[in-house]
Amino acid sequence: MKRVIKLVITISAIAIIFSIESSAQIKEINSTDKKPAAPIIVNGETQIVPEFKDPDMWIRHDLWVETEFDSDGDGKLDRMHVDVTRPRQTDITVS
Numbered sequence: 001m002k003r004v005i006k007l008v009i010t011i012s013a014i015a016i017i018f019s020i021e022s023s024a025q026i027k028e029i030n031s032t033d034k035k036p037a038a039p040i041i042v043n044g045e046t047q048i049v050p051e052f053k054d055p056d057m058w059i060r061h062d063l064w065v066e067t068e069f070d071s072d073g074d075g076k077l078d079r080m081h082v083d084v085t086r087p088r089q090t091d092i093t094v095s
């Protein structure tokens with residue numbers, strides 16, 4: 001059970017890192033674009049954002065992340081695969 005909790009914490013940490021990075025990048029875009037894409041929420045449910053509807057405009061990452069636990073007991077920290085999909089508007093460099 002501790003391993004599952006650690007895994008959830010690790011995945012959450014990764015999500016937070018990407019969220020912080022994306023937020024900084026979105027702020028950069030907001031300063032140059034007139035109308036940036038934004039989440040659409042109707043009756044408490046997120047909706048499809050037209051600007052993100054085209055999968056050709058998505059950026060995908062296949063990542064391997066080292067965990068802080070050794071679930072198989074081989075003496076090495078486990079690695080887990082993480083798929084990340086993000087909108088293209090987050091793909092700019094923040095200085």
Ligand SMILES: [Ca+2]
Nearest residue numbers: 070076077078
């Ligand atoms: Ca291991």
